[in-house]
Amino acid sequence: MELMESRSDARSRFIPARPAQVFAAMQDPDRVARWWGPAGFTNTIHQYDFKPGGRWLMTMHGPDGTNYPNESSFKRIVRDQLFEIEHLNGHHFVLTLELVPQAQGTQVLWRQTFDSVEHYQRLAEFVAGANEQNLERLAAEVMRVEGAS
Template sequence: MTTTSSGGEPAPAIADREIVISRVIGAPRELVFEAFTRVRHLSRWWGPEGFTTSTRSFEFRVGGEWDFVMHGPDGTDYQEWITWREIVPPERIELLHGESHDDPNAFESVLTFESAGEQTRIVMHTLFPTRELRDEAVTKYHAIEGGEQTLRNLAAYVAELTRNEPTPNEPTQDEITRNGAES
């Protein structure tokens, strides 16, 4: 497969360097986007099954960084780092992800959030610097299964958020506590 650049000359194929994972999530796009962009949410669902996440620093803005550690179920810690390259709420996030800000093997990801009524289709398009790095991510780190599990965790977390939202006429816990204290 060859694509053509704007100058008419052949551009190198990227299919052998990419992974694309998508999922439809039963929640509005704004909520799914928020769950992906607020550290208080990310720490609750980020990563494959059995992993937990500890954030060292987080600044969600273009040029901002997320410095974190993923803790594997076997006790292995994985140093991670993301910088946000483009943010278009609630439609798109472009990021660079590696072990540190100077990681030569860092990969690019573009996440799109497509509204489908009360559902959201999220697409994670990841591009690695080389085919070999992509293949290593797939075989050694199970990137495809891990990405699918991560989006499944996001879907479950957002479902929990929507179940716990009060209905328009239902009082919030703060209102219940405040009203109870006033009685």
């Protein structure tokens, strides 16, 4: 088996909000629809069974109008700490988001792990940019709600 580090995109983002506030943006499908995916994408969520073993079906709509059906399964969920999915169609991967409490907020650790180094390397450049944008959109969604309250 190839080492996880050699077949994963890992990044981190500090969000000046409590882990519970960040987690709230991950468990609410309406909020997920606003932040999920690279910049310019929108989402239609068809099913969001937020529990281990639950299904997540959605269509991502690209800025050029292309639709991307997505099917995932929730693998692990630990309230205010961890969110993990397995993406089942198209490119197979496991995505883990860990929420680490910090003095002034939360460090979000994001790891997208593919089945092989070769598979990851084919997508690495795109995945790096898309994941950075995803984290930016998550932070903006958390702050949008927290700023309004």
